[in-house]
Amino acid sequence: MLEAINLDCVRGERRLFHNLNFQLKAGECLLVRGENGSGKTSLLRMLVGLTPPAAGAIDWRSSPIKKLGDEYRRELLYCGHPLGLKDDLSATENLIFSMALTDELVTQDAVYEALGKAGLQGREHLSVRALSQGQKRRVNLARLLLQKRALWVLDEPLTALDTQASLWVVRVIDQHLSNGGIAVLTTHQDLTLAGATHVIRVGV
Structure with missing residues (x-):
């Protein structure tokens, strides 16, 4: 299970989001939406341990990811920008x-x-x-x-893909979820996934 608890994100003097909470269980997916510069990628970087939140905590299997270290990274696959x-x-x-x-x-x-x-x-x-x-x-x-890996974190995975390739990515994510995996992804496009899907919007 992946859980975000009261996350804050601050960039410079600007607060991008405040008290962000979610919980994902096996077979569930989170779609992160928002305008450019709203903090979508910043949230993903927090979830994979690259950037600490300004406040709050992230737990994996009920333990803080900052304490799990390599144990957490071995269960994580991150596809971000740049490639x-x-x-x-x-x-x-x-x-x-x-x-x-x-x-x-x-x-x-x-x-x-x-x-x-x-x-x-x-x-x-x-x-x-x-x-x-x-x-x-x-x-x-x-x-x-x-x-x-149990947890996939994907930053705009459909960017620059044609329709056929996009459908392939959706099928791969669906298979991951049906196998009990968890996925978090940012996207500007409408997605229909077989697994339970949650949506949050940041920067509003």
Whole structure:
């Protein structure tokens, strides 16, 4: 279970949100909405432990994430901005490198399969520099198929994706939720997910 308790976010002299609360159980998803600059990405960075809240706490399985440390990070998959891809490496090399950073071994065949499902078959060995922005995002999102994590935190996962790729992402999230996973994502687009979905709006 992921729980946010009385979260405050302050940027400079501006308070972006105050006393934000939510609770997510297995199989549930939270959609975070708001205008640009409203604090959506700031909230996600708090949830993954990159930025401390100005006030409040975040608990994972009833323990504060700041105390859990690496134990929490091993259950977390964060796809944020920027995408974190190396332009000089191929799509395959980027994914293998990303997995190695978390001490996870992955076969080349598994990477090929993930990229194929992401609609990148035939582009596995192209340098990321040669890919479109939407294709780069699909490389990043292919991690969802490779890293088995209970909590997904996704910042605008549908940005730059065409309709077919967007539907694929929704199916992958649905499968994650049906398997008992939890997801938090920001989006400007309307999403219909199979799992229980909660919506909050920040910056209002």
